[in-house]
Amino acid sequence: MLVGIAVAIAALVVGATLVVTRTVAPPNGPDVALSLPRADRGDRGSDVEAPTTTSGELHVHAAGAVARPGVVVVPGGSRVTDVVAAAGGPAPDADVDQVNLAAPVTDGERVYIPHKGEAMISSSSAGGAAAAGDGIVNLNDADETALETLPGVGPATAKAIIDYRTQHGKFHKVDDLLNVRGIGPSKLSQIKPHARV
16 A cells, blocks of 8 residues: 555656756756846847946057057957057058067057057057157157157147147158247257157
8 A cells, every 4th residue: 555655656756857847947957047047138129238338348549550540449358459440440551570569458458550660669658658669659640748848849840740740640840840830940959859750
């Protein structure tokens, strides 16, 4: 009698397990159960996924011999080569052999690609001085702060240099400063020993 009851209980347990298994894990198994939370997340839409995309972006200043110098936005984990590509690729006179194209970049970094025949200027963080190790200022890459370190150059002249560069492109020689409003031969002679292109 006890054996009969034990067999009946075992049969009930096996039957209940099969019913529960079929209810919890249908023919497609756990994938069906996992798809339900994904559908719930999708209902919430972009307010869940957008912050992840935004936080993964890097704003990097691409400068020097690139097609479109300026600030570019690249995904997190990008390399110098990605920054150059985002800036339209290297300029025809770029000397990319001086640059480690595989180096990782960080948010707010400045990546400088030198022109052929130009000594490499090390990259610096935002607002960098664009000066070589000897303190010589590169007229084609310097920001207003760096330009103001030149003798006789104040905020107005620094802005005039940048405005000229924006309208006419890079300087080909330091003497081109004579074309900038407010710079005459006397001021040029002060600047010349401290500037290069």
